[in-house]
Amino acid sequence: MMNRQGRPTAPGEATAGATTAMTFTGHRGLEHEEPLLFELGDPGRSGVDLPVMASASNRLGGLERTQAIGLAGLSEPEAVRHFTRLSRKNYAIDMGIFPLGSCTMKHNPRLNEKMARLPGFADIHPLQPESTVQGALQVMDVLGHWLRTLTGMPAVALSPKAGAHGELCGLMAIRAALEARGDARSVVLVPESAHGTNPATAALCGYQVKSIPANDRGRVDLGALREELGPDVAAFMLTNPNTCGLFEDAILEIADAVHGAGALFYCDGANFNAIVGKVRPGDLGIDAMHINLHKTFSTPHGGGGPGSGPVVFSEALAPYIPVPNVVHGPDGLRLVEQVNETDASFGRLTAFHGQMGMYVRALAYMLSHGADGLRRVAEDAVLAANYVLAGLSEELTPSFEGPCMHEALFDDRFLKGTGVTTLDFAKAMIDEGFHPMTMYFPLVVQGAMLIEPTESESKRTLDEFIAAMVSLARAAKSGDVERFKRAPALAPVRRLDETTAARRPVLRWLPEESEEAAR
Amino acid sequence: MDIRFTEDHEWIRVEDGVGTVGVTDYAQRQLGDVVYVEVPEVGKAFTKGDESAVVESVKAASEIYAPVSGEVTAANEGLAEEPALVNSSPMADGWFYKIRLADPSELEDLMDEAAYKDFVAGLE
């Protein structure tokens, strides 16, 4: 029953006690304590001028909302200040390197934002007549063409709203295709290093999930895979480059083995940024792959979303893709929005046509780089990761031999005996002005530290980052444990008590509980 | 009274054909602060090895497997209010459920206290 994700989640004794300078206000220079919206505003206040309009006739059928709702309002200056103060408590890619492995935090060009806000894109309705949205359909058509060409795959479904939604799209097409050939299969194979969304998605499609171990080179154990492949296996889901930051060098043998067993090959394209313009997944024997536009193609992460997860498909799966789709008709572009009894589409994944705002941003990024620039993106990302790997190899413990692709994986062996954990190390990075790397993922190594610098960082930034990491590693080994246990000391808040949050969930503001907190 | 252990770090203490099940001190230390426990409904029947309960820390969820076959006769409702009992008193107040043994001979496959102590020593 043991799970390797265990780590301290309460601040603990060693870190308790106020270490920050006391002020009369609780503010600390540019750092403001900011109350909740509900403590600042009141129900009568508003930052929007709207006329009071007497209703000629009420047609609500006697169902008027009469009870107080409890919403708080702010005037415009109060609202601007409240949210601006909150924004300053965030780290962001605009402020510095964001080396989260497997998350791909690259620069978000502002041209993308400007283009997405053109009224011709932002202010059109998904159900307007097609004759009035030919430019929007063109964006979808051109984006689809770029994605198909970059991946060497013949079909694309744009509508999935994020990576996990794309996985669902891919697996549903696989299941539909297998059922169409009368081949009921029950198992999906997933490497143990996979993102959690892979097994979760397979389960959602009604599949039993079996885990495939990694070999000592951080790649799929081909022997173990071959052993599991059989007539009950519907698909193998593989991330390539994988979550250890390594290219699966036996990919062609894997594809042959999967297809040889009558199964289909799904690729999690979360790490496509490492190979875009250099390798076409279609040449690797892949049948379906989602592409996170918010990773490879620079659409902003926005603090957790929105994303966009188009899926490209091989010839074998092309007939089964979901609606809607853009097609060329006699009068221009048009949308296929319905599943007809005659076609094989597996259905519809979202109400409208997907993340148009993200399509525009991604297309602006693609057009800016072009075929030559996207190739360079992959090369610079891989170069930067290997530079970090080289710079840290002496002080930290790389988990596998290089070269790596776009991210470098380390484990916690270098911290053995120091009393410092991966978590402590990450929190100390915050004090040094950096967002930490991905920690405790992938699960195949102990105390994982996964670093992805991306192509957006200058050599100067990479050098600063490497120097800070080396200094911290030396401090840990020299016994300066306190630096790590009290960290972060210089962030807007100190280590937060996740245990209490989970034991006694407080998930919304309530007047009485806020008074308690303010005591 | 007889106590036995599994390799998954569950313990079962048997009295009059009814076993009380929980997780060991080693298990609670590995889990970290327990924040939630899902116990089975009374009357539920398990075969040895079935998933019988779930214990969650902030960053992990682990299944508790039935150490023996049988029917659940009681569940520790106190864990809903105070999951921390699994940390503070894993072998007593932090028990999960009681099970009426279908086949007491299944206990023979489990470790006794000394064997479990050696088993844990081998892990550390």
Next chain:
Amino acid sequence: MRYLPLSAADRAAMLERIGASAVDDLFRDVPASVLLKKPVDLPGHASEMEVERDLVGMAARNVPAGAVPFFVGAGAYRHHVPATVDHIIQRGEFLTAYTPYQPEISQGTLQYLFEFQTQVALLTGMEVANASMYDGSTAAAEAVLMARRITKRKKAVISGGLHPHYADVIGTVTRFTDDDIVRAPVDVTGSEDLVSLVDEDTSCVVVQNPSLFGHVRDLRPLADAVHQAGGLLIVVVTEVVSLGAIVPPGEMGADIVVCEGQSIGNGLNFGGPYLGLFATRQKYVRQMPGRICGQTVDADGRRGFVLTLSTREQHIRREKATSNICTNSGLCALAFTVHLALLGEAGLRRLAQINHTRAAMLVDKLAAVPGVEVVNDTFFNEFTVRLDRPAAPVIEELARRKVLAGVPVSRLIPGDERLASLMLVASTEVNREADQDVFAATLSEVLS
């Protein structure tokens, strides 16, 4: 290439440090047969000015809603969004942040998510809400899966007044599970009897209020019947501004409420990105999908916020997770939070009142047009009219005459002759009376 900071000298120095002679040495794990030797067959890089010209050209081929009298709804609504909203969401600290997995340097995101969850709970009349889903339709599908987990029953009854795309998404997501999805016949009248479809095997009933066709219904009798049978009531709201005027689903007995939140803070965007609101009862919180933000304290005892109850989620629970969802609609949720904070309770109620009044005015104007019959007795800001001929060609003709009139029901539910003459029409605060007059006059011309 303006986005790439490394110079040729940097690259050379870095390769030397690594001990590689060329960048392709780093790609040596890629089988040589598949490593591309030259760029793929697509155009080369372009300056900002060139890209802008291309995209402005594409945008110009669309007719934006703001350019013409506009009455299109059916799940996405055009409202005025204050300039402050876009300013705030373009702050780099929000726009370019990641999911708040390092809470000490993500308190900005976490605090607004906590505020967002509170707003959603209040608005829907529920106890708890999550930190948002992709959109209303995917949230509805997640709600059906959640009801199944709670009740351990397989049958979901889908109202004939639910947006057909939502029903399609539910049908698709459950296609390969053994769930039994029972779709009631299309209900244009707003008087369907769902109670008779509820039995002891029913996990949930999914009903939209106001319905696709605009009807506002008292759901309390349905809630009682569903609860009596041991099932859950899922209420879908596609126009969230209506909650400023109508008794909230929580007060009517809903167990799960899902909404399309686009109307507050978010533009039409041709269908996305939008945001799903998801609210439920406290007792079901551990079965809820998606990220949840919770309040706690830091090592100095000061209030702070973290993502919590994460063991429900895929990154920990893997194949046993409540959902495969990872990404949410964080920035859209921020837009929602800012807009609703600016409105406040008083503003939201006024906004809802204006919407309702505008629609009531339009109903009267359209009812006076020969060949038009209003279907609804009740509505909020959207209603259905029956024309004396198929609606789709009429709407096309109106578009040619620079009026974006509404949605032909045949676009959502094709192949049903009885529905072909129906048109859904929405009117929000952005429609002036003059726009409505142009609509009525042009429709009159087209029908005569």
